[in-house]
Amino acid sequence: MTSISPPPPPLLTVSGLTMRFGGLVAVDGVDLTAETNRITALIGPNGAGKTTIFNCLTGFYRPTAGQLTLNRPGRAPVSLQTLPGYRVARHGVVRTFQNIRLFPRMTVLENLLVAQHVGLMGKSAMGIAGLLGLSGWRRAERAAVERARFWIDRLDLSPVADEEAGNLSYGVQRRVEIARAMNTNPQLLCLDEPAAGLNPRETAALGELLQGIRAEFGIGVLLIEHDMSLVMGISDRIHVVEYGRKIAEGTPDEIRTDERVIKAYLGEPDEEELPPAIAHDLAGTESGGDRA
Numbered sequence: 001m002t003s004i005s006p007p008p009p010p011l012l013t014v015s016g017l018t019m020r021f022g023g024l025v026a027v028d029g030v031d032l033t034a035e036t037n038r039i040t041a042l043i044g045p046n047g048a049g050k051t052t053i054f055n056c057l058t059g060f061y062r063p064t065a066g067q068l069t070l071n072r073p074g075r076a077p078v079s080l081q082t083l084p085g086y087r088v089a090r091h092g093v094v095r096t097f098q099n100i101r102l103f104p105r106m107t108v109l110e111n112l113l114v115a116q117h118v119g120l121m122g123k124s125a126m127g128i129a130g131l132l133g134l135s136g137w138r139r140a141e142r143a144a145v146e147r148a149r150f151w152i153d154r155l156d157l158s159p160v161a162d163e164e165a166g167n168l169s170y171g172v173q174r175r176v177e178i179a180r181a182m183n184t185n186p187q188l189l190c191l192d193e194p195a196a197g198l199n200p201r202e203t204a205a206l207g208e209l210l211q212g213i214r215a216e217f218g219i220g221v222l223l224i225e226h227d228m229s230l231v232m233g234i235s236d237r238i239h240v241v242e243y244g245r246k247i248a249e250g251t252p253d254e255i256r257t258d259e260r261v262i263k264a265y266l267g268e269p270d271e272e273e274l275p276p277a278i279a280h281d282l283a284g285t286e287s288g289g290d291r292a
């Protein structure tokens with residue numbers, strides 16, 4: 001008799017996540033999941049609580065309440081909500097930031113090597129072996145450079161590998177950030193508005209890049225993004241938050257036509273502020289954009 005084993009749990013399970021700042025409830029009992037080999041988007045109007053969710057997930061904030069569980073195949077589940085950021089990263093949950101946080105006076109290669117610094121320090125007894133030029137250190141350093149070069153090449157950054165990051169265009173710096181995150185071998189790549197400041201051509205290239213990485217390396221991607229053309233084009237699943245609460249979850253097609261989502265975006269005070277693709281979608285949905 002064959003028994004059917006239950007499906008593995010999602011890579012990330014968030015349940016009842018709540019974050020208060022004094023009297024303000026920025027995140028209020030949010031549940032969501034992110035799966036391996038899937039792109040999961042987290043969207044919502046400005047101030048909805050998206051970045052706060054990322055900050056709780058990646059150890060920048062300790063949540064007021066809730067469970068954040070990482071389930072990697074063959075390993076014991078890890079509760080992330082009590083861990084500091086560097087330990088969350090060691091478990092394979094890495095992030096980028098809304099505002100680019102590269103070291104501007106370091107080269108692209110150096111920016112990627114810094115991300116491997118903790119591993120190298122471990123292999124060199126906190127740097128002493130490195131100072132003495134011992135072989136274990138040299139091997140580890142060579143492997144770190146090879147790995148960084150792999151990601152530099154994979155993200156088409158080889159021509160600028162030795163340039164200072166601060167001299168590069170915004171779109172290229174965004175790619176460096178993703179290369180740096182991938183260089184740490186993540187299980188879950190969390191991207192906070194990666195298309196912010198990109199032109200439409202760069203945004204389309206970013207979408208292809210993320211789909212390529214997901215397919216090639218089988219990682220989970222969790223994406224905060226206001227650019228609805230990107231979100232609708234590449235996401236497998238979308239979670240929508242408004243005023244700290246989750247108001248909808250579904251496929252792009254389901255979310256595009258969800259009444260609560262349309263209302264949440266229509267609630268924005270100024271149509272100019274609507275992401276263009278949402279405004280476009282809404283115009284279609286609302287037969288000519290007849291707004292309340």
Ligand SMILES: Nc1ncnc2c1ncn2[C@@H]1O[C@H](COP(=O)(O)OP(=O)(O)OP(=O)(O)O)[C@@H](O)[C@H]1O
Pocket residue numbers: 021024026044045046047048049050051052053
């Ligand atoms: N450290 C903090 N202290 C106090 N309030 C905060 C803090 N961080 C966030 N908030 C508040 O929490 C709410 C949610 O903010 P958050 O940045 O998570 O929203 P968001 O959905 O990411 O917005 P945006 O799309 O504009 O980036 C906002 O009212 C914000 O002012």
